[in-house]
Amino acid sequence: MSDSDGLFPATELEHVDVVVDDGVEAGGGVNKRFRAFEPNAVMLVPPDLGEWLPQNHLSRFIADIVETQLDLKKFYASYAKSKGQPPYDPRLMVRVLLYGYCVGVRSSRELERVCVDVVAFRWLAAQQAPDFRSIARFRKRHLSSLGNVFLQALELCRAAGMVSLGQVALDGTKVRANASRRKAMSYARLTEKQKVLADEVSALLADADAIDDAEDARFGKDKRGDELPPELARRESRLVKLAEARAALEADAAVRARKEAEKKARDKGDDDDIAAQKGDDAAKNAVVRPKAQRNFTDPDSRIMKTADGSFHYAYNAQAIVDADHQIIVATTLTNIGVDVEQVVPLVEKLHATTGVLPRQVLADAGYCSATNLDYAKTVEDGSDGRTEFFIATGRVKHGERVPEVPRGRIPANATLRERMARKLKTKKGRAVYARRKAIVEPVFGQIHTRQGKFVLLRGLEQAAHEWYLIAACHNLMKLHTMQTKALLATPAALIASPAT
Structure with a gap:
């Protein structure tokens, strides 16, 4: 196209060469040819x-x-019902x-x-x-039905060959509760606050009566004027909540005192009637610790120390994990901070669910107690050695006889704790127990990273069902990973082994 073909005469035009600025070529920048972008384009066929x-x-x-x-x-x-909105x-x-x-x-x-x-x-x-x-x-x-998905997911994993119950590990982790630390009170402060609120309610009631009398004199008795003032209604409701919280703390203290008294009585050899009587006496005389706390948003949650050393309202989640593919084979959620009471219930739960006992059960020192060691010996003797327990005993106490390198026969008078400690000192015991961390602890880490180690629902029962759902989803993701790896490995296997 010549200069004369333009809108202006050629004599009035000045030709300027293209300048490359900051390394941008003439065809670059806004003049670059990009892929087509049409945000308002209409799809002729609906997308799938x-x-x-x-x-x-x-x-x-x-x-x-x-x-x-x-x-x-x-x-x-x-x-x-068949009626109602679908x-x-x-x-x-x-x-x-x-x-x-x-x-x-x-x-x-x-x-x-x-x-x-x-x-x-x-x-x-x-x-x-x-x-x-x-x-x-x-x-x-459908919370209970959603929690039941855990059992169905476990059966799917067993059917896929992901659970052998050859070696399992038991451990616990703290799961954050949906409870505010700012909405809690200790027993001492609760008692003090209850007295203050009672005095305030009495004063407000007296003021309300005086106001009612004045309004009756002014407007007549047929006129309404008996509604509670907002301040009085708020304080009365708070007073009721404080009374409920105080009663709950006292009931917890009574239960704890009864349990400890009955245990001490049985350890002394008392029969059931005497032990029950001592338990009743202890419950009546139970004293609540002044620092015992009650949370108003989730009363079932408890203050527990978490892995980072801080204290939060939480629940204690327990899980038995199979070593083959880190499948959770049994789990529960409690509001008891210590782990020692969970060995027997979880192992029995695993046995009831699967119908078999694992060959090796590994647990850390948090589960070591005379009751658990006695239960382990009973299970080992009843299974003819097909099931073994490896429970860490912690530090050797003064007077305990646990050689660093066990040799020879076990002393006939050795206690169950000494026998377990000696067992873990053997070459087999060291090798088996070394697998504990690699089996169970990564599971809690995976849940924390991918799903979140907390519960949204409040109350122990609802929180437990939600934890079962979390555990079920963990198992389903393990099953999905195994199936994905199998699908990806199939073409490679076909290429590696040509047809004959």
């Missing part, structure tokens, strides 16, 4: 969200598990909740958001996007 997810995506695995493997009869059985299909809600608990999205409001924003959740919900109230109500209504 399933095409946006890889074939081995976790959401596809969860959907397949819910559709073909899980028994949802308990969920459907709860909808006994609820969301339990398959949809279970898919969303399981995937959410797998990837650490557990809040009902957050689940509502991701069902709109995140492709995997939107595909699982079939683009229905349930609101947070529906999600929260479904979780609360």
